Amino acid sequence: MEEQHxxxxxxxxxxxxxxxxxxANGNGAELIRRQFRVRxxxxxxxxxxxxxxxxxxxxxxxxxxxLIWCQYRSSLGALDQDREAFAPxxxxxxANLDAVTAWRDQAQNEANxxxxxxxxxxxxxxxxxxxxxxxxxxxxxxxxEQIDCGTNRKSWVVQDYIERPLLVHGRKFDIRxxxxxVFSENSxxxxxxxxxxxxxxxxxxEQGFRLYLHDQAYVRTxxxxxxxxxxxxxxxxLTNDAVQSKAREYGRAEAANKLSFDQxxxxxEASEGPGAGAQVRESFWPQIRTICHETFRNAVxxxxxxxxxxxxxxxxxxxxxxxxxxxxxxxxxxxxxRVQLIEVNENPCLERVCPLLAAIIPKVIDDTFAIxxxxxVFFPASxxxxxxxxxxFEELPLxxxxxxxxxxxxxxxx
Numbered sequence: 225m226e227e228q229h230x231x232x233x234x235x236x237x238x239x240x241x242x243x244x245x246x247x248a249n250g251n252g253a254e255l256i257r258r259q260f261r262v263r264x265x266x267x268x269x270x271x272x273x274x275x276x277x278x279x280x281x282x283x284x285x286x287x288x289x290x291l292i293w294c295q296y297r298s299s300l301g302a303l304d305q306d307r308e309a310f311a312p313x314x315x316x317x318x319a320n321l322d323a324v325t326a327w328r329d330q331a332q333n334e335a336n337x338x339x340x341x342x343x344x345x346x347x348x349x350x351x352x353x354x355x356x357x358x359x360x361x362x363x364x365x366x367x368x369e370q371i372d373c374g375t376n377r378k379s380w381v382v383q384d385y386i387e388r389p390l391l392v393h394g395r396k397f398d399i400r401x402x403x404x405x406v407f408s409e410n411s412x413x414x415x416x417x418x419x420x421x422x423x424x425x426x427x428x429x430e431q432g433f434r435l436y437l438h439d440q441a442y443v444r445t446x447x448x449x450x451x452x453x454x455x456x457x458x459x460x461x462l463t464n465d466a467v468q469s470k471a472r473e474y475g476r477a478e479a480a481n482k483l484s485f486d487q488x489x490x491x492x493e494a495s496e497g498p499g500a501g502a503q504v505r506e507s508f509w510p511q512i513r514t515i516c517h518e519t520f521r522n523a524v525x526x527x528x529x530x531x532x533x534x535x536x537x538x539x540x541x542x543x544x545x546x547x548x549x550x551x552x553x554x555x556x557x558x559x560x561x562r563v564q565l566i567e568v569n570e571n572p573c574l575e576r577v578c579p580l581l582a583a584i585i586p587k588v589i590d591d592t593f594a595i596x597x598x599x600x601v602f603f604p605a606s607x608x609x610x611x612x613x614x615x616x617f618e619e620l621p622l623x624x625x626x627x628x629x630x631x632x633x634x635x636x637x638x
Contacts, residue, residue, distance in 0.1 A: 243267075311383075342367070392483070441509075444482060517622070
């Protein structure tokens with residue numbers, strides 16, 4: 225969905241000032257329509273309404289803004305700190321032979337069997353166009369073949385492949401989190417139900433932007449045991465549901481190959497012993513909060529003022545964890561497992577393919593609209609809004625640093 229609006233002064237919501245909405249078909253459309261139906265003061269925009277009446281009688285919100293910049297900047301590690309602390313080393317290669325050749329020839333003292341994962345630079349999701357390759361020469365051969373065949377890709381993002389990921393029951397997994405980015409001139413409004421920040425709204429706001437991280441994250445697992453012997457087996461290496469749902473092993477170990485954070489902790493306890501599950505809340509989640517905050521704090525500066533307006537975007541952030549040794553192992557004090565940001569999705573999947581997602585996804589959508597529709601950030605605050613509702617969103621103030629506070633993170637997830 226895309227957002228359009230008419231700049232005008234907010235006025236009370238009543239019969240003469242009804243807010244109308246239009247929702248395109250696609251990802252999560254029916255779920256989003258359901259959220260509008262339960263909100264007073266909103267009615268669907270029909271094709272019978274003429275253009276002039278649209279301009280005069282309603283404000284029109286469509287829920288997807290064009291903020292693809294975040295995917296690029298996050299993938300390329302646009303951070304103040306060492307990018308390798310947050311994300312695998314990444315390169316953007318444009319779709320021409322000179323660029324591919326130049327990147328291939330930049331290798332210095334690089335092992336011939338070094339692994340890379342290659343993703344389209346934009347315009348795809350659900351695992352489309354992703355492949356793995358050994359060595360820069362292997363990547364260059366594959367990209368050259370696509371260019372020779374007349375690809376319509378404009379660029380690719382090439383990342384160092386995480387060869388030693390933390391596994392669950394011997395299989396690869398990643399963590400999907402939801403982050404909400406809002407821009408509004410009315411940045412002093414504190415959205416309903418969100419955790420109070422120690423900073424004032426003005427301090428927490430960066431050029432009108434506000435960032436929220438939802439505590440309902442979940443784990444996506446692969447269907448087959450992890451190995452780097454066969455890089456063409458997508459059921460080993462890609463956790464996207466659109467890919468894994470085609471595997472014959474799909475759903476055998478977990479419903480729809482999904483786990484909650486508590487189930488991930490239980491799996492670590494089973495494989496590594498008592499106390500291992502505490503890593504999820506005490507180490508992994510604090511790192512996720514910090515990475516999310518630093519990623520968006522740096523990315524918002526790339527948005528041109530003319531493209532801001534009253535906009536919001538719900539992003540899906542994907543994280544993996546390196547397995548450099550268990551912190552409790554002898555001699556492993558300096559081998560803390562690190563969370564790595566591997567992708568930022570501007571159109572995260574909203575399908576409810578299992579009971580876990582049937583609980584998480586509607587909650588995320590409802591909490592999103594509680595901020596952008598009900599609280600007065602964009603529109604007059606809903607008269608029937610539940611001001612005591614418990615939101616899963618925590619604001620990460622963009623104007624101040626975020627500390628990796630394990631106790632605070634644990635409280636948010638409990």
